[in-house]
Amino acid sequence: MKTFCKFLLFITLITLYQCKEEKKTTIIKKKKLDTETSSVPEKKIVKAWDSLNRHNTEAFLTEFGKQNPETKVLIKTDFGNIKLRLYKDTPIHRANFIFLTKIKYFNTTVFYRVAKNFVIQGGNSDEMYTQKERNKYGNYLLKPEFRKNRRHKYGALAAAREWKRNPNKLSSPFEFYMVQKKSGAYHLDNEHTVFGEVISGFRTLEKISKVRVGVDEWPVDDVKMTIEILD
Incomplete structure (x- = not known):
């Protein structure tokens, strides 16, 4: 039983870690997406x-x-x-x-x-x-x-x-x-x-x-x- 509990704790920690990494990755990707899609308007050159x-x-x-x-x-x-x-x-x-x-x-x-x-x-x-x-x-x-x-x-x-x-x-x-x-x-x-x-x-x-x-x-x-x- 004790071994089974340790196993459950290990699985839970792995799951939480993966979720945290996925969230972090998602945020990073979103920032990158914002940078790529935001366009700076070109300055109109007037003589x-x-x-x-x-x-x-x-x-x-x-x-x-x-x-x-x-x-x-x-x-x-x-x-x-x-x-x-x-x-x-x-x-x-x-x-x-x-x-x-x-x-x-x-x-x-x-x-x-x-x-x-x-x-x-x-x-x-x-x-x-x-x-x-x-x-x-x-x-x-x-x-x-x-x-x-x-x-x-x-x-x-x-x-x-x-x-x-x-x-x-x-x-x-x-x-x-x-x-x-x-x-x-x-x-x-x-x-x-x-x-x-x-x-x-x-x-x-x-x-x-x-x-x-x-x-x-x-x-x-x-x-x-x-x-x-x-x-």
Whole structure:
């Protein structure tokens, strides 16, 4: 009887040990299964040039401005060249102009408005590429950067904007104008953001101001442009 009891105890211990090992093995397998089946979502790689949109405008251009500090650009036309200096104290507008210049947006645009003895306005065209680029970035807008020392003097570079349904005076990122009136256009101060000025090429400005235009002030013959970074 004593031997039989020892035998039963031995069988019980073996059974308990096997159950414990099976449980341990099951847990280990489960952890391994979790590791194998759980998938880490792949990070979507977005090209920096393509990531600007109407939801991240200020953040994108702030960072872009830090990495692209250039302040001088050259507008080339059939009438001559115009050299511009962009202001550092209007950082979002400056960065935006540099951005559009670097992606060559302006190179398919024209001076589409010549208001004689007032302003010369450009940055748009009828070409499909121009419209495609505008749509690509969602027709984002820029908050105004009015500065007391940045006024609409002769040669001032400023951002165009919609006047209707635009109480916050948000700028168009694509369209700009230069004041051609020699006495300035100071009534536009605090209405449009002045973010640069002409530093050479005033003669070119005057030549463009004399082109023949239609009733909508659009030149009869397109005044094409290309813009490049100087420094």
